[in-house]
Amino acid sequence: MSLELETTKSEDFVSTDEISLLVIILDTNPGQRLLRENPQTLTQCVDSIIAFGNSHLMQKSQNKLAIMACHSKTSEFIYPGASKTLDIRQIDGQYEVFTLVERTIKTNLHKIIATENTILSNESLLAGALSMALCYIHRIQRNKPPGCKLNSRILVVTGSGDSAFQYMSYMNVFFTAQKQNVVIDVCALDQHLSLLQQGCDITNGLYLKIPQLQGLLQYLLWVFLPEPPIRPKLVLPPPVKVDYRAACFCHREMVDIGYVCSVCLSIFCKFSPICTTCHTVFKMPGPLAVKSKKKKMKL
């Protein structure tokens, strides 16, 4: 009753003392439409991603960052790189750690692009990259000292479309992520990605298709920088209705109504007598009802 109301103490709003781990998956596949039309876009994207990654590191001294490049054939970690950390001395007023991030990413990305062969494929192995990211997160989780809390999330930045071809792997990744409490955020640069949007919905992540590429960094900072524990405090893009159509296992096409194997729940767009996933044999659908009626009549 006698407490003074005006003085709100800082303890009232305890900030979460969790370490935040962010894995960014950047689609660098040169086959995607954006990069085919205007290769300079990649530079802009990489710059934005670096600034965004550094802003994440800037939030807390313990925050962790990992960045992956995803291609049509491989996915690789470009930060922290596999090789020995570079010996960086400051050249300007930038924080040493940030300079290190920038240099490492640029060097490693350069290496990857140099080894890329010329045959272009417009599909990136996003599902594979996602599973690598999950493994990485799992490793960090296991190695952390007892008693320290860690929240982790994955941000996918891509300009390519999502093909139903990777449907199975996507779903496996999404549900694993959900089980591991990893949030998947998706930032679509070019096309709407319905499969990845499902993943965001499953893991409580955010999905955003950015209206214009110029403001990429601002979009990233506004929407994707807040770590999951403080997201409830901010007004962020509301979840839209998610298209939960599944892709069939036979032709990888999105279907509204299809056939489902009663044993393994695989989805098919056409009836097949043997399930291709679990090899269960089904009878051909025939006029069963008529037969049984006849039998009853005889008895």
Next chain:
Amino acid sequence: MADNGLSSSQQVNNVLIQPSNLECKNLYDYLTTRPQNVLERLYNHPTICLAVYRELPELARQYVIRILFVEQPVPQAVVASWGHQAFSKEHVYVSKVLSNLFVWQEASIPGGLPGWILSTTFKRNLKIALLGGGKPWSMSSALDPDNKARDITFLDAYSAERWECVLHYMVGSQQQEGISADAVRILLHAGLMKRDEDDGSPVITRQGFQFLLLDRQAQVWHFVLQYLDTVEQRGLDLAECLTFLFQLSFSTLGKDYSTEGMNQRLLVFLQHLREFGLVYQRKRKAGRFYPTRLALNITSSQSKGVHVLEDVPKGYIVVETNYRVYAYTDSNLQVALLGLFTDLLYRFPNVVVGILTRDSIRQALRGGITAEQIIGYLTQHAHSQMLQNESNHALPPTVVDQIKLWELERNRLVYSDGVLYSQFLSQADFNVLREYAQSSGYLIWSNKEKRTMVVNKSGHDDVKKFWKRYSKGN
């Protein structure tokens, strides 16, 4: 009937019987006590902007980064709409913090709306720290590889030894070597030690004991703050020292840095830091130095409670639900600290066994140590075995609760400033005034028979005004 004999007498009870506790400031508390022009000067350095940014509350960090690239002022209403309604209190608090630190200022937008704009100096230098540009920090000149390079284990051992030297000196382990007159002077200045009346030798104070219970990081920060207080008397520049300190705190462990280009004052400062173990230097004139773990992340205090991932804390205390404490240590210092609030039962070469009792805790509380500090100390040094269990608590919750209850036992009285109203002429007057005070939430205490009531201080003016209106009306 302007004055019907009602008298209000000021109840003076500023003299709270609180023991003078160790006041631990974090960076925010420290900076808000500096005047604006000093802050502006400090914000000229990217390092300080970075440190201040990290010290901001979470929501404030998001606000700052959102308007970092915006050149015009942003309407206050817009900023308020970024947060959820349910957290509007937090928004108010956060805006106050940002204004207090002069990170943002009020600015009017054409159209008359009040808006916020980031301080230009702060904005420019935070951008430099984040994206590059500007001048390099003072200690980053290129160096030839050190042929006697020191690794991290060495630096850790070195800094621990140096720091423990100071702590040992405080508990009076009688060894005088290894600590300079300068360090002693800072300890005295900070009130952690005082001159004994009889022979003038420094002895540890109550605050000193509380200081010992803090975690290493908080100890260093507290100590450095006290040092900074005296820095100007030594002819050093505060801004310069702070900048250098933060540069150190943002450096990489196990890497050497150059002293080239540092002026004479900074070199003196460096020697002081070297003495406390914040930096390692082989020779005074070596031209290079290694920051140690003590200097890194100097502002992350206990409240953050998270150790850097690579930093594996070496705990040694096991607390059982039966209040027994086992400490695997042979250090006299740690045993002495434990002895502050436990009854020690046995002592073996590598382990000490004690028990937490009501008496032992109360003795510590009487000495001015708080329950929070005791729990903090036990948690922070908990044996890794204690951290393994699935629950989030390192200590058995029963023990934690009991320690808190033992503290609460001592705090049965709550003091609040108030104003006494008495000598009402009629019961009706009294009732009206009491009714008013109660409905506005000012009333602390009242007695119908004696017609006296106590109103809290902030409500006094209101109640007085109401009384004047009321008695005029009659």
